Every structure is written in C-alpha cells, then in structure tokens.
Amino acid sequence: MLSEFLLTELGRLSPPTSLPLHRQLYEALRRAILDGKLAPDERLPSSRDLVQDLQMSRNTVVAALNQLTVEGYLVSRVGSGTFVSTKVPLRTPPSPRRTSQPPADRLSDRGQALSTRFCASELEIQPFTPGIADFSAFPVALWQRLQNKHWRMTYPEMLDYSSSGGYAPLRRAVADYLRVFRSVPLDVEQVIITSGTQESLELCAQLLADHGDTVWLEDPAYWGAGKAFMATGLKLHPVPVDDQGIAPQPHDQATPPKLIYVTPSHQYPTGAVMSLARRHQLLSLANQHRAWVLEDDYDSEFRFSGPPIASLAGLDTQGRVLYLGSFSKVLYPGLKLGYMVVPKGLADAFKRAHYDLNRPGQMPVQAALAEFIDMGHFAAALRRARQSYAQRRQSLLTALQPCLGPHAQITGAEQGLHLCLRLSDEVDDRALAQRIGQLGLTVRPLSAYCIQRQDVRGLIIGYGYAPLAEIKRFGAVLAQTLQQVLAPRSNGL
Amino acid sequence: MLSEFLLTELGRLSPPTSLPLHRQLYEALRRAILDGKLAPDERLPSSRDLVQDLQMSRNTVVAALNQLTVEGYLVSRVGSGTFVSTKVPLRTPPSPRRTSQPPADRLSDRGQALSTRFCASELEIQPFTPGIADFSAFPVALWQRLQNKHWRMTYPEMLDYSSSGGYAPLRRAVADYLRVFRSVPLDVEQVIITSGTQESLELCAQLLADHGDTVWLEDPAYWGAGKAFMATGLKLHPVPVDDQGIAPQPHDQATPPKLIYVTPSHQYPTGAVMSLARRHQLLSLANQHRAWVLEDDYDSEFRFSGPPIASLAGLDTQGRVLYLGSFSKVLYPGLKLGYMVVPKGLADAFKRAHYDLNRPGQMPVQAALAEFIDMGHFAAALRRARQSYAQRRQSLLTALQPCLGPHAQITGAEQGLHLCLRLSDEVDDRALAQRIGQLGLTVRPLSAYCIQRQDVRGLIIGYGYAPLAEIKRFGAVLAQTLQQVLAPRSNGL
Numbered sequence: 001m002l003s004e005f006l007l008t009e010l011g012r013l014s015p016p017t018s019l020p021l022h023r024q025l026y027e028a029l030r031r032a033i034l035d036g037k038l039a040p041d042e043r044l045p046s047s048r049d050l051v052q053d054l055q056m057s058r059n060t061v062v063a064a065l066n067q068l069t070v071e072g073y074l075v076s077r078v079g080s081g082t083f084v085s086t087k088v089p090l091r092t093p094p095s096p097r098r099t100s101q102p103p104a105d106r107l108s109d110r111g112q113a114l115s116t117r118f119c120a121s122e123l124e125i126q127p128f129t130p131g132i133a134d135f136s137a138f139p140v141a142l143w144q145r146l147q148n149k150h151w152r153m154t155y156p157e158m159l160d161y162s163s164s165g166g167y168a169p170l171r172r173a174v175a176d177y178l179r180v181f182r183s184v185p186l187d188v189e190q191v192i193i194t195s196g197t198q199e200s201l202e203l204c205a206q207l208l209a210d211h212g213d214t215v216w217l218e219d220p221a222y223w224g225a226g227k228a229f230m231a232t233g234l235k236l237h238p239v240p241v242d243d244q245g246i247a248p249q250p251h252d253q254a255t256p257p258k259l260i261y262v263t264p265s266h267q268y269p270t271g272a273v274m275s276l277a278r279r280h281q282l283l284s285l286a287n288q289h290r291a292w293v294l295e296d297d298y299d300s301e302f303r304f305s306g307p308p309i310a311s312l313a314g315l316d317t318q319g320r321v322l323y324l325g326s327f328s329k330v331l332y333p334g335l336k337l338g339y340m341v342v343p344k345g346l347a348d349a350f351k352r353a354h355y356d357l358n359r360p361g362q363m364p365v366q367a368a369l370a371e372f373i374d375m376g377h378f379a380a381a382l383r384r385a386r387q388s389y390a391q392r393r394q395s396l397l398t399a400l401q402p403c404l405g406p407h408a409q410i411t412g413a414e415q416g417l418h419l420c421l422r423l424s425d426e427v428d429d430r431a432l433a434q435r436i437g438q439l440g441l442t443v444r445p446l447s448a449y450c451i452q453r454q455d456v457r458g459l460i461i462g463y464g465y466a467p468l469a470e471i472k473r474f475g476a477v478l479a480q481t482l483q484q485v486l487a488p489r490s491n492g493l
Numbered sequence: 494m495l496s497e498f499l500l501t502e503l504g505r506l507s508p509p510t511s512l513p514l515h516r517q518l519y520e521a522l523r524r525a526i527l528d529g530k531l532a533p534d535e536r537l538p539s540s541r542d543l544v545q546d547l548q549m550s551r552n553t554v555v556a557a558l559n560q561l562t563v564e565g566y567l568v569s570r571v572g573s574g575t576f577v578s579t580k581v582p583l584r585t586p587p588s589p590r591r592t593s594q595p596p597a598d599r600l601s602d603r604g605q606a607l608s609t610r611f612c613a614s615e616l617e618i619q620p621f622t623p624g625i626a627d628f629s630a631f632p633v634a635l636w637q638r639l640q641n642k643h644w645r646m647t648y649p650e651m652l653d654y655s656s657s658g659g660y661a662p663l664r665r666a667v668a669d670y671l672r673v674f675r676s677v678p679l680d681v682e683q684v685i686i687t688s689g690t691q692e693s694l695e696l697c698a699q700l701l702a703d704h705g706d707t708v709w710l711e712d713p714a715y716w717g718a719g720k721a722f723m724a725t726g727l728k729l730h731p732v733p734v735d736d737q738g739i740a741p742q743p744h745d746q747a748t749p750p751k752l753i754y755v756t757p758s759h760q761y762p763t764g765a766v767m768s769l770a771r772r773h774q775l776l777s778l779a780n781q782h783r784a785w786v787l788e789d790d791y792d793s794e795f796r797f798s799g800p801p802i803a804s805l806a807g808l809d810t811q812g813r814v815l816y817l818g819s820f821s822k823v824l825y826p827g828l829k830l831g832y833m834v835v836p837k838g839l840a841d842a843f844k845r846a847h848y849d850l851n852r853p854g855q856m857p858v859q860a861a862l863a864e865f866i867d868m869g870h871f872a873a874a875l876r877r878a879r880q881s882y883a884q885r886r887q888s889l890l891t892a893l894q895p896c897l898g899p900h901a902q903i904t905g906a907e908q909g910l911h912l913c914l915r916l917s918d919e920v921d922d923r924a925l926a927q928r929i930g931q932l933g934l935t936v937r938p939l940s941a942y943c944i945q946r947q948d949v950r951g952l953i954i955g956y957g958y959a960p961l962a963e964i965k966r967f968g969a970v971l972a973q974t975l976q977q978v979l980a981p982r983s984n985g986l
Contacts, residue, residue, distance in 0.1 A: 063649075070650045070856075072661025072681075087665060107842055108751070111700030115842040120656075120849045135652045144644045151637045155559050159628045159825035163613075168565025172580060188565075195688065195829075198852050207604030211704050211726050227849050233704050233726055258601070332652035334854025336688075336829075349600055349608040356613045356720050359691050361827030363563075 003053035022063035166193025167366035183314035205232035213258035220449035245274030265300035271412010299416035399475020417464030496546035515556035659686025660859035676807035698725035713942035738767030758793035764905010792909035892968020910957030
C-alpha cells in the first residue's frame with residue numbers, strides 16, 4: 001500500500017528533520033518513485049484519498065504533488081489524474097573518475113564559499129506554518145490579458161534586448177511611484193529596470209567598488225546581499241544593528257567603506273526601522289568617507305502602523321544614495337523585474353554596463369507591468385496584499401501574546417512579512433528552531449543571520465506564506481513551545 | 494516644416510556619423526522633440542508622409558518611430574496616429590555639485606573598465622544594411638497561445654523562484670536536443686536553465702575560478718565573454734586564433750589557465766570552425782593544466798554546409814567541459830533564457846549558487862518553451878531560420894564576389910549569422926568601417942575584437958538582421974567601396 005509506505009517513510013524522517021510537512025511528503029513520494037514502489041506510468045491515488053489516508057491537509061498534499069510535477073517526477077493528465085513520469089530523472093551514481101579527482105578540479109575557493117555561505121536554503125524567510133507560497137491574490141486573468149495585449153501589438157524592438165534602461169513607460173511609472181510614495185527626488189533617466197535586487201546589487205558592487213574594497217553591511221544582515229558582495233570580491237565589514245538600525249561605532253571608522261548597504265525601512269531580519277537621526281548620521285558618514293549608500297528599500301510597501309519614513313534617497317543632498325526595489329513581493333517572485341535609481345551623472349555608464357553584462361530584455365512583460373501600474377492595478381494589489389498581511393500579522397501577534405515577556409520580545413512587526421522574536425542571550429536559538437521544525441513549523445534562528453556578532457538570539461517568523469486560517473492554531477503551538485523553553489523551571493521541564 | 498528641419502538635421506549629422514539611417518532619423522526626431530520643434534501632444538505626420546518627404550524606406554521610418562515610442566518620446570494612439578508624449582523625459586542639466594566631484598566619487602576602476610571596454614555598442618554584430626531587427630518569422634500567435642495555456646494552469650510553484658535548475662520538462666527537452674544534435678552525453682540533472690549566456694559565463698567564472706586566476710580566451714574574442722571575465726576579476730590571457738580555431742603556442746604554457754573559453758562551432762568573430770585535431774589538443778591541454786573548458790556553442794544551430802562537428806563536450810572523457818547555449822537566436826533575444834551543462838559532481842553546487850545569486854524564475858515562460866520544443870515548433874523555427882539565413886548569406890556572398898581576391902577573403906561563412914572578410918594587413922579596417930558607415934551601412938572592424946594581437950584586419954558583416962531584398966543592393970555598395978580601397982592605384986584613387 002502506497003499510503004503505508006509513505007507513512008513509514010514520514011515516520012522515519014520525522015525526528016531529525018525540520019522540513020515543513022509538504023517537503024517531508026515530497027521526499028517520501030520521491031523516494032517511493034526512485035525506489036520503484038511507484039512504477040513509471042502508474043496512477044497515483046487521488047489527492048482526496050491521500051488527504052484521508054495520510055491525515056494531512058489538502059494544501060500539504062497538493063504542494064508536494066505540485067513540486068514533484070515541476071521537477072518532472074509526476075505528470076498530470078487532465079481528466080484522468082496524476083501519473084508517475086515515464087521519464088523519471090535518472091539518478092546515475094557519480095563515476096569513480098570524478099570522485100577521485102584532486103581538490104584542484106573542484107570548485108574554486110570563491111565557488112566553495114558561494115555555494116555554502118549565506119544560503120537561501122537555510123536563511124530564506126517564508127513558511128512558518130506548513131504551507132506553500134500563496135499567490136492566489138495575484139490577478140492572473142488580468143495579467144494574462146495585459147500580456148496578450150502587448151504581445152498582439154508587439155514590434156521588433158520589443159523582442160530585442162533593451163539598451164535604454166528598460167521600457168520607458170515602466171521607468172516612468174516607477175519614477176512616479178517613488179516620487180509620490182517614497183519621496184525620492186529623481187528624473188526618469190535615473191531609473192534602470194533590472195531582473196531584481198540581486199542583479200542591482202551585483203551591478204552596483206561591480207561599477208562602484210573594486211575587488212578588495214570594503215562594504216559595510218548590517219549585522220545581522222540580509223544573506224542575499226552578503227552573497228552578492230562576496231561574489232564581487234568585496235571585504236565584508238559587519239556593523240551592528242540596534243533598534244534604530246545600523247549603528248556605526250567609532251572603531252568602525254578605522255575600516256572606511258566604499259559601499260554601505262542598508263535596509264532602512266525594515267532591517268533584514270531584525271525589523272528595526274532606521275530612525276531619522278540615524279539616517280542623517282549615516283548620510284554624513286557616507287559623505288565623510290566618500291562612500292556610496294545602497295538603500296535596499298525592501299518591504300517598504302508593507303507598512304502597517306506609524307507614519308511612513310522618508311527614504312534615505314529622499315534625504316540625500318549629495319547624490320550618494322542608490323535606491324533599490326523589486327516587484328517580487330507585490331506581484332510574484334518569478335517575474336524577475338526590479339529597479340534601481342542611480343545618480344544622474346552615472347546613469348549612462350550604468351545603462352551601458354548593464355546592457356553589456358546582463359543583456360536585459362523581457363520587454364513585453366515590462367510593457368504589461370507598466371500598464372498594470374498605470375491602470376491602478378498595482379496600487380490595488382498592494383492594498384489587498386497589505387490588508388491580507390496585516391490580518392496574518394495580527395493573528396500571529398495574538399497567538400504569540402502568551403509567551404511574551406522580559407525574555408521574549410517582538411521587534412519589527414510594524415512592517416514587512418516577517419517578525420523577529422528577540423530572546424534572552426542564553427537561549428540556543430538554533431536548537432530551538434530545530435525543535436520547532438520537528439513540529440512541522442519553519443522558523444529561522446536569528447543568530448544564523450549574524451556575520452560576526454555573537455550576542456543576538458531570536459526567531460525569525462515569516463507569515464507571508466502562512467494561510468490565515470492556520471496561523472492561530474500553529475501560532476499557539478509556537479507559543480507553547482516557547483513557554484516551555486523560556487520557563488523550564490517554573491513549569492517543571 | 495518638420496521634414497525640412499529633419500532633413501537639415503540629417504544633413505548636419507551625415508558626414509561624421511557611422512550610424513545606420515534609422516538611428517540618424519531617430520536622433521533628428523529626438524532633437525526636434527527636445528528642442529521644442531515638436532510640441533508635447535503634437536501629432537506627427539503619418540509614416541507614409543515621412544517616407545515621401547524624407548525619401549527614406551518605410552522600414553527606416555518605422556524603426557525610428559518605434560524606438561522613440563519604446564523610449565517614451567512618442568505615444569501611439571490607435572486610430573488617430575502618433576503623438577509627441579506629454580511626458581517627454583526631462584533633460585535637466587547635471588547639477589554643478591556633481592560635475593565638480595573628485596574622481597574618488599565616480600565609478601571604481603573596475604566600473605570604469607566595465608563601462609568602456611568590450612562594449613556592445615561598438616562590437617555587437619547586427620545591422621549590415623539600414624534596417625532593424627527582424628523577428629517576423631517568430632510565431633507570435635502560437636507563442637502567445639502556449640503562454641496562455643500555462644498561465645491558465647499555473648500553480649503557486651510556477652510563480653515562485655525555481656530552485657531545481659529550471660522547469661523539469663524544459664531541462665529534459667534541452668537534454669534531448671543536445672544528446673541528439675550536439676552529441677553531448679548528459680543526464681538531465683546536469684542541465685541548468687539560466688537567463689542566457691552572460692549569466693552562465695559569470696556563474697562559471699564565479700564558481701570555478703578565483704579572483705586573479707587566468708582565463709585563456711581567443712584573440713580576437715567574443716566581447717561579452719571578455720566583459721564577464723573582467724567583471725569576475727580574472728586575468729585575461731589571449732591566445733591567437735587561426736583558421737582551425739584557438740591555437741595555443743608553447744609560450745602560452747607559461748601562463749597556465751584555470752578556465753579556457755572557446756567558441757568552437759563558429760569562432761567569434763572570425764568564423765573559424767575548430768578542427769577535430771585542435772579539439773583533441775585543447776582537451777589534452779585542459780587535462781594537463783587541470784583547467785575547465787567553457788564551450789560556448791553559439792551559432793551551432795546555423796550550419797549551412799559541411800558535416801556537423803561533434804561538440805567539445807561530446808569528445809570530453811574527463812568531465813572538464815561545461816557547455817553553454819542560448820535560445821536568443823532561434824527565438825528572440827529578449828526572451829532571456831539559456832542553458833548550461835555542468836559536470837555531474839558539481840551540478841548541485843551550481844544549482845544552489847545559481848538560486849541564491851541570481852534567483853531564477855520565469856517558470857510560465859519556461860513551460861511554454863518546453864512545450865514549444867516538445868511539439869516540434871523549435872525544430873520548425875530553426876529550419877525556417879536556417880533557410881532564411883542561408884538565402885541572405887548566399888545573396889551577400891554573391892554581392893561581395895567582385896571584390897574578393899588575394900587581398901580580401903571570406904572566412905566563417907559556413908555557419909552563423911555573420912561572415913568575416915579578411916583583408917591585407919596594411920588596410921586600416923577601422924577607418925574603412927567608418928567610411929562604410931557614412932554610406933549608411935554598419936559593419937565592424939575585425940581589429941576591434943583583438944585583445945592583444947595587431948596582425949588581423951578585416952570586416953565583420955552581419956546579415957542576421959538584413960532584409961533579404963536589400964542585401965543585393967547594399968552588398969554591391971559594399972563591394973564597390975572595398976574595390977576602391979583595395980585597388981587605389983589601378984582605378985586612379
């Protein structure tokens with residue numbers, strides 16, 4: 001019986017894994033296919049049957065099946081169900097020749113570091129509850145209609161690379177948005193459409209810094225930026241973050257930066273909002289060192305309480321701030337469109353290097369997005385998303401209430417799609433996150449985001465993908481576990 | 494009168510420019526808008542009137558208008574014509590503060606190099622005749638239908654980033670294609686979908702080499718690869734190319750490579766096809782130096798005569814070759830999808846680093862492409878493109894016949910979308926290309942692609958974008974100019 005095999009497999013996995021349930025089921029099913037328990041072309045039980053047999057939620061089952069379909073283990077045939085692919089990816093053992101190769105033939109030192117440090121698989125914030133990405137609010141039909149419209153009226157330039165920094169109406173729409181909502185003073189020429197923040201960061205590092213130059217970045221930090229700076233050969237100088245954001249100390253001046261990378265709207269991952277005083281201090285430091293500031297304004301769209309704070313770019317009078325943003329949160333991650341605002345005097349050089357190095361394209365999608373924004377759909381999607389995230393946030397805050405106290409405090413909940421639960425220094429947050437993982441919930445230990453400092457402990461809890469209906473229940477599980485850990489004596493553990 | 498202003502502007506531009514005619518018209522129109530000759534919201538003459546007044550081809554006029562629309566200077570309103578945008582990009586003068594900034598605040602040395610060396614604007618091969626990109630053979634309606642289908646059946650994973658190297662059916666389709674047509678032995682796990690060859694190259698350099706490591710590359714070379722290696726901090730060691738491809742000399746051994754980058758199917762830009770003997774020599778050198786070979790198999794799809802030659806990856810018995818390809822030529826450049834085949838033992842590390850550094854996505858497009866290939870449309874598009882390029886190639890060869898001789902020989906015409914006209918060493922090919930540019934034709938001087946060597950002269954003539962109907966006429970102009978330059982005495986110049 002398939003279900004029995006799966007349950008055994010799941011049982012076998014359960015203790016040492018911190019994988020969410022749908023990943024566990026995915027693993028068990030994949031094993032069943034590779035081990036031949038499920039033969040090529042064999043029909044799977046319906047998802048309804050699997051839900052019943054395995055006592056899992058429909059979401060969990062569907063997520064596992066979808067992932068296996070994306071990866072080619074399963075094929076779904078309309079009207080007749082889901083089948084094991086007849087072309088299951090071959091798992092041939094590595095040839096002995098390759099395993100006996102000396103280290104010189106393997107990854108370079110840089111490659112070794114890039115494939116093991118600051119890894120998304122360990123640090124990316126998403127699931128909190130067992131669940132899957134939820135993009136159901138995204139208006140797929142409308143998006144399709146806009147894309148079709150621009151494909152219908154396409155002309156040769158739209159299929160080619162784009163040398164002028166992106167599709168002009170999209171750049172104008174971005175400029176308008178940033179002027180009004182983020183108080184960024186800019187000309188549309190300064191806006192460059194990129195494939196997202198990673199590309200923007202890499203380009204800034206390549207064009208503004210040389211190999212071996214120093215970048216100041218927050219500690220704890222956004223892993224993706226750390227990775228981009230490593231890839232471009234910069235020396236990482238971590239500067240501690242407090243509840244007002246990055247807090248440079250006198251001794252940091254001894255390592256003058258060429259670049260300063262910050263997430264002022266919602267520090268990643270602590271959630272601190274950079275205070276106005278700190279913003280001015282940072283800009284003055286940047287001037288003093290003739291350094292460039294990279295303002296990653298991620299999550300600025302999702303502010304739930306308090307007045308919005310002007311961007312660093314809006315406060316900058318010296319043209320030292322480069323402003324970075326992306327569409328991946330309000331629309332969807334795989335869209336691969338982001339933007340940056342660069343100083344006027346450097347815009348042409350940036351566009352030229354971007355065109356040559358990255359060969360930007362996707363013009364029909366850029367055109368659809370421009371119209372999506374111009375017609376007000378972006379603002380509407382943002383409103384919907386903000387509302388939905390605010391509800392999830394509120395539900396999570398309520399659920400966590402019982403465990404809060406002097407040893408567990410929430411930071412960074414005014415904004416963004418995750419919150420940070422700060423814990424006392426003596427808590428082993430990695431072990432705690434693992435323990436919580438065994439309950440089927442995915443949270444991240446705050447200390448894992450630290451580059452150098454040893455003094456912060458906590459949990460990063462993402463609610464962006466967590467279905468509202470489940471937050472209360474699983475939030476309670478989380479709170480209970482935390483209470484057990486934080487007050488071991490008082491409740492006899 | 495607008496036409497008079499434009500003609501004056503074009504007259505003013507004409508002598509010193511080597512821009513194709515549609516770019517000249519674009520410049521003149523842009524100036525008319527920025528200078529206020531054309532007011533915001535003013536209606537332009539119809540393209541038919543412009544054709545008549547300016548005595549230019551319809552293609553030229555339409556190309557200029559389209560480019561201005563893409564860049565936001567014009568807006569087209571269905572049924573009522575083309576108007577000057579009311580939101581013409583603002584050209585504010587750079588503030589004095591920025592122009593007086595000391596050099597330390599400008600681009601880094603690396604940035605300076607990246608925005609000025611190996612530039613597409615000077616080296617990209619495309620127009621030969623005044624014309625524009627021609628993607629009319631691409632089946633837009635079918636492509637739209639496939640995209641719509643996959644958008645309709647989309648599920649959350651399709652909108653997210655892709656962590657497994659790309660959409661499985663697309664990876665399988667690529668693997669099948671490469672096994673059959675390029676004799677590459679591979680497992681589907683080794684295939685990684687990237688955003689194109691630039692991303693593939695950068696990733697290979699980042700993961701397989703360290704800053705300061707040496708890369709051997711062909712001289713003359715593909716500019717885009719040079720740029721990617723510069724960006725990743727490699728030392729460029731140029732190795733001369735002869736008519737059998739890259740030709741390492743004994744003294745090159747003194748600078749051992751970590752990477753060897755080659756374009757064996759159709760050396761860029763000379764067009765030499767790497768001989769089998771040279772392929773074996775190169776692989777043995779790679780083994781000896783424990784170096785990785787990056788095989789950029791660009792233009793392998795467009796072979797017009799002679800038997801296909803197995804890829805380097807197909808000859809490699811030591812797992813040292815990484816194979817790179819792209820869909821930009823057979824489909825369209827702005828698609829932003831390419832692929833690479835990496836050694837089995839490194840596939841997981843590559844996928845991880847690729848996911849973290851580049852956040853690959855575009856899954857609905859990947860799904861549409863997979864089906865496009867599986868249903869045979871890719872093969873059909875390739876057949877059509879091959880036929881159409883073969884005709885253009887033949888027409889160009891015929892037109893150039895009169896000027897060929899001991900001082901002017903064609904190389905690299907068996908394959909690809911451009912050919913190389915080798916000229917005697919004493920010809921100043923840069924001046925010649927500029928002179929031809931003044932006739933409204935765009936060709937590139939071969940010497941501009943050289944990294945170190947001084948001994949090659951020629952013209953790179955692209956026919957990929959040249960309309961078949963115009964090749965004969967403009968080819969004759971080209972041949973005539975060449976005859977004048979090559980035989981200055983015999984015809985009294």
